[in-house]
Amino acid sequence: MKLLRKLLTWCVAVGALTCAASALAADAPQDLVLKGDAACTACHDDSDGPELLAIGKTRHGTTADTRTPSCTNCHGPSKDHLGYKGSGKPPKPDVTFGAKSTSTADARNGACQDCHTKDSKRSHWEGSTHQARDVTCAACHKVHVAKDKVRDKATQAEVCYACHKEQRTLANKPSHHPVAEGKMACSDCHNVHGSTGPSLMKRNSVTETCYTCHMEKRGPFVHNHQPVAEDCSTCHNPHGTTAENLLKTRAPFLCNSCHTPHGPIQPSLANGTAPALTAPGWWNPSVITQGKSCVSCHAQIHGSNNPTSAGQRFFR
Numbered sequence: 026m027k028l029l030r031k032l033l034t035w036c037v038a039v040g041a042l043t044c045a046a047s048a049l050a051a052d053a054p055q056d057l058v059l060k061g062d063a064a065c066t067a068c069h070d071d072s073d074g075p076e077l078l079a080i081g082k083t084r085h086g087t088t089a090d091t092r093t094p095s096c097t098n099c100h101g102p103s104k105d106h107l108g109y110k111g112s113g114k115p116p117k118p119d120v121t122f123g124a125k126s127t128s129t130a131d132a133r134n135g136a137c138q139d140c141h142t143k144d145s146k147r148s149h150w151e152g153s154t155h156q157a158r159d160v161t162c163a164a165c166h167k168v169h170v171a172k173d174k175v176r177d178k179a180t181q182a183e184v185c186y187a188c189h190k191e192q193r194t195l196a197n198k199p200s201h202h203p204v205a206e207g208k209m210a211c212s213d214c215h216n217v218h219g220s221t222g223p224s225l226m227k228r229n230s231v232t233e234t235c236y237t238c239h240m241e242k243r244g245p246f247v248h249n250h251q252p253v254a255e256d257c258s259t260c261h262n263p264h265g266t267t268a269e270n271l272l273k274t275r276a277p278f279l280c281n282s283c284h285t286p287h288g289p290i291q292p293s294l295a296n297g298t299a300p301a302l303t304a305p306g307w308w309n310p311s312v313i314t315q316g317k318s319c320v321s322c323h324a325q326i327h328g329s330n331n332p333t334s335a336g337q338r339f340f341r
């Protein structure tokens with residue numbers, strides 16, 4: 026709160042209205058950071074929130090851009106708040122956003138959507154999981170700060186973890202995408218503003234989303250491994266796993282959930298289609314359970330371009 030407001034409050038308290046008028050005239054408030062913010066910044070400054078005026082350093086503060094907001098575009102015209110003459114706390118502005126906000130989620134989101142509905146990235150917001158669960162724009166975006174954490178790869182996950190604790194736990198497992206390292210963000214796979222895919226995927230499906238970075242898994246392959254083309258997350262948990270390679274469980278258990286284990290392969294059974302294994306005794310049962318297990322022979326597990334039956338078995 027600034028000196029001026031203290032003075033006004035004091036003037037009101039002693040009942041000297043002329044005093045208030047002269048205080049205003051002597052110190053006619055100027056806009057500080059946004060167009061027409063003087064009506065508010067006469068009383069509000071960084072002492073109300075550590076970085077309240079830092080909004081001036083964001084795109085919202087580009088006053089030369091005619092589309093940028095004033096305080097009232099987000100908080101509403103707030104006539105009762107502005108016109109308050111009593112002592113004690115004034116009535117709240119029309120729209121508030123903080124933890125104790127009494128504004129409905131629709132009112133809070135509406136304040137942003139007056140300007141932000143046309144963006145194609147948010148065209149599926151209505152009916153999306155976050156919208157339906159009353160997660161507001163301001164639950165993720167902080168607008169009164171120089172740097173909005175949720176839009177920075179290095180800090181975004183922290184914002185999400187406040188509500189998604191399970192993903193935090195998974196991200197700390199030995200095998201994980203480099204999210205904690207700041208090289209990747211949740212938003213590389215998710216469009217949190219709504220999407221046409223499952224689980225708020227950025228693309229229409231899980232596989233299409235994964236292909237944006239793992240193109241070599243798209244094929245086309247001469248021999249497809251059916252579950253790969255359907256949904257990568259059948260075998261992988263993209264958030265983190267104890268098993269290597271983000272696998273939900275390691276082979277052979279992973280494979281055995283769909284296949285009947287064939288046990289050790291005798292060279293005679295291989296019928297010329299077996300991989301040229303260097304390890305002697307490759308038909309030994311331990312090969313099935315140790316090391317890479319099934320994948321030490323079926324190495325092209327995502328699909329093979331070898332037209333022979335070796336390719337069909339995903340050997341190479």
Ligand code: HEC
Binds near residue numbers: 067069097
């Ligand atoms: C005459 C002084 C004065 C003016 C002008 C003023 N406010 Fe306030 N405002 C206050 C006071 C006093 C509080 C209560 C502060 C507290 O709770 O510590 C407050 C609280 C707020 C809050 C927090 C409400 C809450 O409970 O979460 C917001 C947001 C706010 N004002 C926005 C605005 C906006 C936007 C404008 C301009 C349209 C504005 N104020 C103009 C004095 C003023």
Ligand code: HEC
Binds near residue numbers: 084093095099168
């Ligand atoms: C009066 C219109 C208006 C309102 C209301 C508004 N914005 Fe904006 N916002 C803008 C404009 C203009 C930009 C700059 C966009 C550009 O350059 O393309 C912007 C940019 C942004 C950006 C991107 C900033 C950047 O650095 O690229 C975010 C995030 C954002 N707004 C969030 C919000 C949220 C959250 C709300 C509601 C609390 C909101 N906006 C309300 C007009 C508005």
Ligand code: HEC
Binds near residue numbers: 147175212
């Ligand atoms: C669950 C968290 C979350 C919610 C809720 C959310 N956003 Fe975002 N927003 C993000 C993230 C993460 C980014 C950056 C990555 C991206 O663009 O997807 C972002 C980016 C933006 C941008 C940046 C400009 C751009 O298009 O690249 C704007 C503007 C924006 N959001 C507006 C909104 C509005 C308006 C709402 C409410 C209708 C909203 N956001 C709700 C997390 C959120």
Ligand code: HEC
Binds near residue numbers: 058077085100123167
């Ligand atoms: C783009 C929309 C937008 C604009 C413009 C805007 N605010 Fe806010 N205001 C918010 C949101 C959202 C919050 C919740 C905290 C946050 O996001 O940083 C908030 C919080 C506040 C608070 C409460 C501080 C707190 O952290 O509890 C005050 C006071 C306030 N705004 C005053 C103002 C004033 C004064 C202006 C004009 C200089 C202004 N606001 C402009 C959206 C906006």
Ligand code: HEC
Binds near residue numbers: 164175184223224
């Ligand atoms: C304020 C709390 C909150 C924040 C912050 C938040 N979310 Fe959510 N999110 C939810 C709720 C509530 C759901 C509904 C499902 C549930 O209860 O987990 C949800 C669901 C999801 C889903 C599943 C959607 C579906 O349709 O299955 C994804 C993906 C998601 N959030 C990603 C994110 C990401 C990424 C961020 C950070 C950029 C984020 N969320 C931030 C509350 C939040």
Ligand code: HEC
Binds near residue numbers: 213224
């Ligand atoms: C590499 C891509 C990728 C990244 C990065 C990613 N996710 Fe996901 N997420 C997915 C996929 C795929 C699913 C759906 C399958 C599943 O649940 O495993 C999903 C599902 C979810 C769900 C819904 C889970 C459920 O049980 O329904 C939430 C919540 C979620 N992600 C949050 C996050 C958060 C928070 C981050 C960032 C810390 C994040 N995700 C990063 C790919 C990703």
Ligand code: HEC
Binds near residue numbers: 213214231234239257
């Ligand atoms: C934005 C790019 C990006 C997207 C999208 C992406 N990944 Fe990745 N992925 C990476 C990077 C980068 C690495 C390498 C990590 C490293 O070397 O530490 C990686 C590594 C992996 C690994 C190997 C992990 C290990 O321990 O070596 C698997 C498995 C994987 N991703 C699966 C997926 C799946 C499944 C999806 C879709 C749900 C997906 N990825 C989406 C970038 C991406």
Ligand code: HEC
Binds near residue numbers: 235256259272317327
């Ligand atoms: C049938 C289970 C299964 C499915 C489905 C699956 N993978 Fe894998 N993936 C594996 C196995 C097993 C490994 C370990 C291979 C090894 O150890 O040589 C692996 C390893 C990986 C690796 C790291 C090593 C490498 O080959 O680059 C990436 C990246 C990867 N998978 C991406 C994907 C993507 C993207 C999809 C979806 C298009 C997918 N996976 C679907 C089983 C699967």
Ligand code: HEC
Binds near residue numbers: 251259
């Ligand atoms: C989600 C179920 C599923 C999982 C998990 C799975 N597969 Fe498959 N696999 C299939 C289906 C479906 C086919 C194609 C139908 C068939 O021919 O049996 C197939 C085909 C194969 C084939 C070719 C079979 C043939 O007759 O030519 C091999 C080899 C194979 N899988 C090995 C593996 C290995 C090794 C793993 C573990 C890394 C694994 N699969 C994990 C479902 C799965």
Ligand code: HEC
Binds near residue numbers: 287320
């Ligand atoms: C030592 C190498 C080796 C290991 C390890 C191995 N396989 Fe095989 N697998 C083969 C050979 C060779 C064939 C071809 C047999 C034939 O043509 O009759 C085969 C065939 C298959 C087939 C095709 C259908 C069938 O039964 O003939 C499936 C499915 C399969 N393996 C799954 C697995 C699974 C699951 C594991 C792990 C539990 C595994 N394999 C481990 C060498 C191996």
